[in-house]
Amino acid sequence: MRISRKLVGVGILALMTGCSTISSLNPFASKSKGNQPAPLVELKASMAVRTAWKVEVGKSQNAMFSPALAGNTVVAAGADGTLVRIDAASGRQMWRVKAGTDLTAGVGTDGELIVVGGAKGQLLAFDMDGKQLWKAQLSSEILSAPAIAQGIVVARSIDNRIVGFDAKTGQKKWTVQRTAPPLTLRLAPGMVVHGTDVIVAQPGGKLLALIAATGAPRWEIEVGIARGATELERVTDIGGVPVIFENDVCAVTYQGRVGCFDIATGSARWTRDLSSEAGVAVDQRFVFAPDDKGALYAFNREGGASAWKNDKLSYRRLSTPVSYGRTVAVGDYQGYVHFLSREDGAFLARAATDGSAIASTPLVVGSNLIFQTQNGTVTAIAVE
Template sequence: MRITEKVIAASVFAMLAGCSLFGSKDTKNQPAPLVELKGGMVPKTVWKYSMNKAGTAVFTPAISGESVYVADGDGVLARLNAASGKEAWRVKTGVDLTAGVGTDGEVVVVGGKKGVILAYDANGKELWKGQASSEVLSSPVVGGGVVVVRSVDNLITAYDAKTGVKRWSVARTTPALTLRNAPGMVINGPNVYVAQPGGKLLVLALAGGLQRFELVVGEPRGATELERVTDIAGTPVIFEKDVCAVSYQGRVACFDATTGAPHWSKPTSSDVGVAVDQRFVFVSDDKGEVAAYSRESGSNAWKNDKMSYRRLSTPVSFGRAVAVGDYQGYVHFLSREDGSYIGRAATDGSPIQSDPVIAGSNLIFQTQSGTVTALAVE
């Protein structure tokens, strides 16, 4: 499974080669063949835009108003019209990028090689350049006048969004082994919610970095360090008054976003994030199964096991469907109500690892080869 390829030793911030440390790929768990579809939903490709390859990084498009911002591993940052895909501008940062994109519509931020942080205005003009303490894999987030960056040594730092002056920093310990992924962050009101190694969700005040509270999504269990890896996967999602997240070898859980009071949790294991809508919380687990849980009670509503080991992306609730990408660049559409297969669309044949985003009536995916695709459904 891909998960053993993403586990790293964290001491001295040395990023050891994951799969060489823990063994070769599992040859028994082969990806399930594509399910034959008869009728159902027919997704339409609205537009495509070509970026360069992501390399070992994962770049998630960022939406603000009518614009979508995209980046790639070769250092290109672009702003597109989210409805048409028309390019507004495209700049070469001059640095190989490793993380992004974060924006509040006025400031656009990406992370570069060796921890470089680059901030631009909405017109593509460079505002400032900063330096993180180590490599940056998580997309920076922008809000409340600050840019928040998490580096792989688990130092969380806030910079003034307009000037790049450091406002505050919070250092957190890192377990001996962690996933080489990009634990996400989300800003909501006066707080920033930071996914953590070890199954914790840290909530900090944007104004000064003071800890509001800490939530336990997954608790380390097992006799070995590898068995005890339980990092939060993907980006926490805030929907109305709930904040929900999922961890590897842990749980999917929802809490009160204001107080941290737990609502419910269920055992699962995922190395990508969750999706939340009015009724459900959706999870793609590390075996390739997609499950829906009641947002109110946590009871299991349905599970689809027809995509086993297809290395699924974070799902997204999109109209009457739940969409999820896979390792061959396919986007699968499942019924939101019962999880049955209702449609499929192809992109460019390369893995979809970044989170899908919604812009108006378009659903946008970015592949590891750099194709940005906007899909629409009836």
Template sequence: MRFTAKLFSVAAFCVLSGCSSLNPFASKPDPKKLPAPLVEFKSTISIKQLWSVSVGSASNYIFNPALDGSDIYVAAADGTLVRIDGVTGRSVWRINAGVSLTGGVGAGSATIVVAGEKGNLFAFDTDGKLRWKIQESSEILSAPAIGSGLVVVRSNDNRVSAYDIVTGAKKWTNERPLPPLMLRAVPGLLVVGDQVLVALPGGHMSALALKNGSLRWDAVVGEPKGNTELERVADVSGMPVVVGKDVCATSYQGRVGCFDLNTGSPRWVKNISSEVGVSVDERFVFTSDNVGTVTAFNRDGGSSAWRNDKLARRRLSAPISFGRAVAVGDYEGYVHFLSREDGSFIGRVATDGSQIFAAPIVAGSNLIVQTKSGSVVAFAAE
């Protein structure tokens, strides 16, 4: 059972997973439900590994690399926080927060923020010195967002709070109702201009004013459907992505679509189920769905440009546009490179053999991935 598909309900978890590990009489796995074998193909892109840094295991959490200037900040579940020179791969410094970490990393405005167990929130400066520490209302799984002098976080009780980036003083809190069931997931927050975009359980994405946390607009990305609460889980997943005047997002058991950045009005939506979010470039919106299909939608109107279903059940990361390729990680630590134009395989590289669930990031001309076991690896296309 992959981390984000776990629900805040033991009964629901058993329904989703079958609880086969608890049943000595459970039947053998259906071969048709096993991860698809790797497809053989002739590589047409040369991918070179530039450097690799071992950070530490993510355990049962998801830690996304964060880019600030030319530096990359990464964290691990044991409390490790590392600043890496994005060009050379040199570890500039390595510290430990002193507690297990559950969420991070947020980076920006010369500040690095991570979330610790039981809702602790830590802010460090770029030298790794602790700036402040505060206690949130509950566990934090999503990476904090930074902008306009604020650190914005969402805790698992569905409270969105903003803190002064220098002092840690609380500025405001916006509390939203919780649905009966939700994914134990890492829905993203993104500061854009004078508002913060927040992916939420129940299929909603909201824009809150940075000044006071008031609601600007609320968009329905995933519409809960079905007769049971389990069937009606439709949480928005991954990080909302802004391009031009649009913000694009996707949801579990819901839809993918792009919405007006100022009003939340839908530009277009298509049915899909994804736990990992979207990425966008000047032409396409990319997403990986729950069955392992990578799809490119045309940004103008949302029509399907291409689909690649040869990675079925390989528990994919969110894809990202990388030059003439679209890069996506899988459960065995492979990074697959698909043609941006038609979705065909053009390259593949291995990492440490553990899952790549955190969305890869592009740092300049390099692709950065972080694995579950804690390898942070930079690749370049030659």
């Protein structure tokens, strides 16, 4: 399990920009030696997938970068400060720049502005031609990709301080401080824009809806409920980016629950017990989520009843899945992308990337599914 290199103490982080990993506190260390990743069995593909293009961006190091869609282009970043804009159909690089500092978070864009997080808590903004426009400073390290809504750039630092900046000038407009639990996973809980609001995933398993213009809270809910006697047992951070579909926002937590909630009020539509470090995928019929043991689950979006489970990828450290057409695709720690039937979870096809882990949130662009690996390869896989 990845918890051994992702557990961090927030009290320590408040004093330092960098994160401290508490490997000695891993309660699963003695057990994890027996949890070997499932070997891949030979697969006779029943659908055609192919690599449409690949672009090298730069390794993610100990951060997690996800590509972002801007019109018909993809913007991606690497830990060494590389920022690249790519034509989504052809893979042609439109430009490549250096941010001038190492990066730990990105990419956020609204199609007019590009924002990333620097290694020392800087928030950097670029125009769509790659020219830096402004830089702002947060109180600590940024791991979550910033979001842009209503002319406001929203960024969250690891001490759980959420700040809104004017998108044109970088001037600070508001600050919201939320208490962070004593221990948290080194994840990148995401943010998603909904109209005039931004939905912020937080450590401790909470979702917070803020009015983007003012930072005023609209609602706050617990997706995962902390259980247990020790702080380790009570870690219940949200994994991945919350997903909005119609009137629902859906999310999943580590050692907690998966569920969907009313986007207007935050009231729960349904929840189910599940533990996951990755995010969810949502379509018209299903909510898909991998658990921390490598099983991929499908739940009915209306009501949350279990539809199917595929446990043939056990301990392969699955990524956030993505739903497309008749398939749901998910990456693993060796850079393979597995295509499963969205109806029953049967394997349909498999594609390789660069051999390193896929931890980012995938994109759907036309008939291409786009994944970014930890070694920094942005790969478009065409589903035919």
